Amino acid sequence: xxxxxxxxxxxxxxxxxxxxxxxxxxxxxxxxxxxxxxxxxxxxxxxxxxxxxxxxxxxxxxxxxxxxxxxxxxxxxxxxxxxxxxxxxxxxxxxxxxxxxxxxxxxxxxxxxxxxxxxxxxxxxxxxxxxxxxxxxxxxxxxxxxxxxxxxxxxxxxxxxxxxxxxxxxxxxxxxxxxxxxxxxxxxxxxxxxxxxxxxxxxxxxxxxxxxxxxxxxxxxxxxxxxxxxxxxxxxxxxxxxxxxxxxxxxxxxxxxxxxxxxxxxxxxxxxxxxxxxxxxxxxxxxxxxxxxxxxxxxxxxxxxxxxxxxxxxxxxxxxxxxxxxxxxxxxxxxxxxxxxxxxxxxxxxxxxxxxxxxxxxxxxxxxxxxxxxxxxxxxxxxxxxxxxxxxxxxxxxxxxxxxxxxxxxxxxxxxxxxxxxxxxxxxxxxxxxxxxxxxxxxxxxxxxxxxxxxxxxxxxxxxxxxxxxxxxxxxxxxxxxxxxxxxxxx
Amino acid sequence: xxxxxxxxxxxxxxxxxxxxxxxxxxxxxxxxxxxxxxxxxxxxxxxxxxxxxxxxxxxxxxxxxxxxxxxxxxxxxxxxxxxxxxxxxxxxxxxxx
Numbered sequence: 001x002x003x004x005x006x007x008x009x010x011x012x013x014x015x016x017x018x019x020x021x022x023x024x025x026x027x028x029x030x031x032x033x034x035x036x037x038x039x040x041x042x043x044x045x046x047x048x049x050x051x052x053x054x055x056x057x058x059x060x061x062x063x064x065x066x067x068x069x070x071x072x073x074x075x076x077x078x079x080x081x082x083x084x085x086x087x088x089x090x091x092x093x094x095x096x097x098x099x100x101x102x103x104x105x106x107x108x109x110x111x112x113x114x115x116x117x118x119x120x121x122x123x124x125x126x127x128x129x130x131x132x133x134x135x136x137x138x139x140x141x142x143x144x145x146x147x148x149x150x151x152x153x154x155x156x157x158x159x160x161x162x163x164x165x166x167x168x169x170x171x172x173x174x175x176x177x178x179x180x181x182x183x184x185x186x187x188x189x190x191x192x193x194x195x196x197x198x199x200x201x202x203x204x205x206x207x208x209x210x211x212x213x214x215x216x217x218x219x220x221x222x223x224x225x226x227x228x229x230x231x232x233x234x235x236x237x238x239x240x241x242x243x244x245x246x247x248x249x250x251x252x253x254x255x256x257x258x259x260x261x262x263x264x265x266x267x268x269x270x271x272x273x274x275x276x277x278x279x280x281x282x283x284x285x286x287x288x289x290x291x292x293x294x295x296x297x298x299x300x301x302x303x304x305x306x307x308x309x310x311x312x313x314x315x316x317x318x319x320x321x322x323x324x325x326x327x328x329x330x331x332x333x334x335x336x337x338x339x340x341x342x343x344x345x346x347x348x349x350x351x352x353x354x355x356x357x358x359x360x361x362x363x364x365x366x367x368x369x370x371x372x373x374x375x376x377x378x379x380x381x382x383x384x385x386x387x388x389x390x391x392x393x394x395x396x397x398x399x400x401x402x403x404x405x406x407x408x409x410x411x412x413x414x415x416x417x418x419x420x421x422x423x424x425x426x427x428x429x430x431x432x433x434x435x436x437x438x439x440x441x442x443x444x445x446x447x448x449x450x451x452x453x454x455x456x457x458x459x460x461x462x463x464x465x466x467x468x469x470x471x472x473x474x475x476x477x478x479x480x481x482x483x484x485x486x487x488x489x490x491x
Numbered sequence: 492x493x494x495x496x497x498x499x500x501x502x503x504x505x506x507x508x509x510x511x512x513x514x515x516x517x518x519x520x521x522x523x524x525x526x527x528x529x530x531x532x533x534x535x536x537x538x539x540x541x542x543x544x545x546x547x548x549x550x551x552x553x554x555x556x557x558x559x560x561x562x563x564x565x566x567x568x569x570x571x572x573x574x575x576x577x578x579x580x581x582x583x584x585x586x587x588x
């Protein structure tokens with residue numbers, strides 16, 4: 001018998017397959033908000049089937065402990081999920097990714113220490129070479145996911161500066177560490193045990209050292225290090241790509257563990273999550289017109305201070321008040337609202353919806369235009385608007401609404417900057433050249449809510465829109481400005 | 492199952508994932524990340540095996556497994572709950588206004 005798991009009864013394999021199919025359906029449900037909740041339920045059922053099947057088919061000698069662990073972890077997760085603010089969603093997702101990564105590492109280490117239980121060892125306790133590949137890949141990807149996500153969490157949560165941290169020779173360091181991991185995985189796989197040793201408690205360390213274990217531990221340590229090194233040079237604005245990428249990694253880690261355990265549910269899920277994260281990273285990179293490599297190389301936005309100064313010449317701009325803005329919008333026929341990360345920071349989404357409601361009462365058509373990289377994670381703005389009860393059929397993606405700016409009376413830009421910068425279309429020297437942008441400058445009037453004239457977005461590029469004749473700058477905190485406009489509209 | 496059939500399942504699932512994810516509406520990309528998070532915690536299966544197969548095995552392995560069970564549970568309950576919370580917020584234009 002090559003693998004102990006080969007003796008798995010058919011019904012068990014069927015159960016895992018069903019759970020995998022339910023996971024596919026849970027993602028399928030997300031193709032429309034109408035079917036999405038049903039999809040989420042499929043996901044829950046799939047998970048329940050996987051857990052129950054596993055418990056039924058293994059010695060449940062430690063059932064009380066297991067139930068306790070599920071209750072503690074599950075209770076904590078449930079509590080956090082109920083309490084978290086929607087604006088903090090990027091941090092939460094990063095934190096969740098780190099947990100999947102760490103769990104993958106722990107499972108990998110447990111399997112390495114007790115290979116018999118996982119059916120990946122021969123009668124002498126030697127781990128099969130194929131299993132060694134899967135196991136070392138699983139722990140490596142898991143460890144990268146963990147440490148990378150911890151850094152992403154700290155940056156998103158503001159515990160750590162969002163600015164890129166650039167180590168000298170970082171590319172050399174990173175590439176050497178990566179090469180080291182690959183070489184170690186190769187050596188670990190090829191390593192043959194001179195004598196058969198069955199792992200026993202007490203001298204685990206000695207045993208694992210004898211069986212080439214130091215390589216295994218080195219893989220784990222180096223992978224933790226590389227996850228950390230890879231994410232620290234990446235700036236806050238590139239976080240949508242990073243969060244998607246780590247999402248992808250957490251999937252590949254689960255898939256690698258699925259190979260080790262020959263578990264269909266894990267393999268299907270891993271592949272789904274892995275491709276999901278990869279596609280999201282691709283969409284985000286495309287929306288910034290940057291290559292994945294350049295994002296991962298990091299450092300973007302590091303020289304914001306110097307670049308933002310530009311020519312150093314004070315340029316004339318028109319400044320407006322909340323009353324002016326209210327007047328302009330009240331007399332408009334159509335207003336397109338363009339939210340960005342600044343809206344999330346100042347929690348302006350509820351006030352914004354109130355403003356939209358008042359305008360609609362005045363007979364103004366109100367729409368929202370979302371750039372794919374607005375915010376700190378894919379779909380961030382959509383969630384915040386949904387939280388503020390903005391109906392999702394008033395919210396449009398870039399390509400669906402961009403043609404409408406030319407006919408719109410007002411473009412109301414709130415907390416977004418680079419995604420509206422026409423330099424991306426015209427200025428070949430601009431760092432954001434080629435990035436698809438919202439054509440706000442084509443609207444009859446542009447109302448631009450911004451904290452101050454200094455600081456020009458994450459790319460450090462000045463925005464021509466500020467200085468146009470038809471632009472009115474509303475310099476204030478986003479939420480305060482919108483509140484004032486709401487008051488002015490109320491009169 | 493031999494390695495080749497597992498690999499086949501994996502490759503097919505990658506293609507399924509590719510097409511399913513492209514069909515997800517961009518408005519739901521944040522819930523997509525939350526739910527993929529929850530389902531990738533199916534790694535709990537491995538954690539359960541580690542923690543239940545302890546009899547005769549290694550105690551270290553059992554405790555590592557239990558910690559992994561707890562971590563994965565945070566994600567499963569937290570991930571599905573937060574997805575549910577987000578999805579419940581997406582509403583169409585209501586008629587009362």
